[in-house]
Amino acid sequence: MEPIKVLILGAGNRGGYAYAGYAKMNPKMMKVVSVADPNEAKRKRIQEEHGIPDSLAFASWEDALINPPELDAVIIATQDKMHAGPLAKAMALNLNILCEKPIVPTLDECRQIEKDAADFTKVFMIAHVLKYTSFFSKVKELLDAGKIGKLIGIDLIESVGHIHISHSFVRGNWRNLAESSPMILAKSCHDMDMLHWLAAADCESVSSYGALNYFKAENAPAGAPRRCLDGCPHMIGCPYHVSKIYLTDNIGWPTNVITTDLSMEGRVKALETGPYGRCVFHCDNDVVDHQTVAMKFTNGVTANFTMSGFTYKTHRNVTLFGTAGEMTGDMEEGTVTIKDFSSRNIETIDLAKPVGGHSGGDVNFLTDFVMMVRDKSGAGRTSVKDSFESHYMAFAAESSRLSGGKTLSLGEFKKSGK
Structure with a gap:
């Protein structure tokens, strides 16, 4: 029996590793034929691993669903705030759907999806794994x-x-x-x-x-810089210092989330410039x-x-x-x-x-x-x-x-x- 053909929307940790990874390990079960993600490096990684041509790789879910190739299903692994649009479009195209949890992040959107899905007859599963x-x-x-x-x-x-x-x-x-x-x-x-x-x-x-x-900021120890690699005097005693989490021998999760360049130089650069290098007491959480x-x-x-x-x-x-x-x-x-x-x-x-x-x-x-x-x-x-x-x-x-x-x-x- 032929593998099912899927479009993956979102090439991050879940889309890129859990779902595309399953297809890579189980080629007789699932084949990734198209991908969409605004991050070119993440998108290219899935393209290369699954032999996806440039014509079927997109920077947005909207472009991917304008005129999709022959598909059996769409996998929605975008950020939470971006679920509602592709869900509505996938239902309109009558595609089987796998959606990451949560379905949508607001009560009003949840009510709307529940209403829209009431008569939907295709497979529609949420990743409550x-x-x-x-x-x-x-x-x-x-x-x-x-x-x-x-x-x-x-x-x-x-x-x-x-x-x-x-x-x-x-x-x-x-x-x-x-x-x-x-x-x-x-x-x-x-x-x-x-x-x-x-x-x-x-x-x-x-x-x-x-x-x-x-x-939060009020709990920051005295002298803690906004970024861990900017000479934090509390490095030894802090369990959250980035060197202890991302600059080790582990290049799996969570390290593989911060950058696609997993060399030591690539990781250091990501921590010096990106969100994962911030002190946990100086974030916008x-x-x-x-x-x-x-x-x-x-x-x-x-x-x-x-x-x-x-x-x-x-x-x-x-x-x-x-x-x-x-x-x-x-x-x-x-x-x-x-x-x-x-x-x-x-x-x-x-x-x-x-x-x-x-x-x-x-x-x-x-x-x-x-x-x-x-x-x-x-x-x-x-x-x-x-x-x-x-x-x-x-x-x-x-x-x-x-x-x-x-x-x-x-x-x-x-x-x-x-």
Whole structure:
């Protein structure tokens, strides 16, 4: 069977490495036939790796979709603020769609896409890839099998990691609300989606607290320059100094985000002139670095979620409280433990060590997308219709946070935005 032919809009980390990388590793499944990105170096890299002629490489998504080549699908991996336009155009062209999360960064746009997608019959998936990890798949399987009885509550912790928070949400593309979207949406709509899936019911109410606590000018140590390489006297003791993150032997993520020239000279130049060389206390960031959300679902299940940038590493931990037992798990370690109340047995399941992006979720997600496009059927675990609920949960959580933790009814919020 022939590989599906795709157009990738956005040649950054997700478009250039996750999606184009999948096609490179799985040539019988997917073929990148066209690409669009305003950054010529990123665009050229995908062109060269996938043999794309100049006539099918574009500086804008608009140009790429004026008269697209024969395509099976379009992959939208542009910045959050740029999703609405290509989504509308792709639906008008009746193309199968894979869209990075979040779907769109504003409540009004979300309502419009939901309306436009109501009668759309092609495959339309959102990259909520956690549902495709072996870890959360196993947690869901055990939960549905009644291993801990009736579900009562969930605690989910997203440890963003001190490096990830500094790279993506202080120095990087998701640092500023005006340029991207709220942290709870940009980063944690994954987790809202997961809680909705595990609770197996719609969210009834939400309350949230959070703030930008640390990464701001008032916390800069005395004498810290605006750029790390301008002779910062705190280099040795600062975990965020760029030399410790980008000038090491690692040329994968996050280093490969700051420049396409990964030589030491190229990286130093990028840090001397680009956004990733700035002191974390002297950036234009305004998104939160720590946030908690409390939720109640229509079936009575309650959930607590914590997102924090103040963690040693990037990982997710979950605890599920049931009437017959307790289940805990660590996604990155690939372990799930069930503690049975009656027998007092403790069972730990060691899953295969996850490989690849998002603990293996990326590959499984993309394979499912390819198969549905080929078969012309199926909705997958992350259809756009299923994904709207997580987005409304995130929008409501942000609204609650901004109002000092006010409890919001999801039903009312969807109608009024209040």
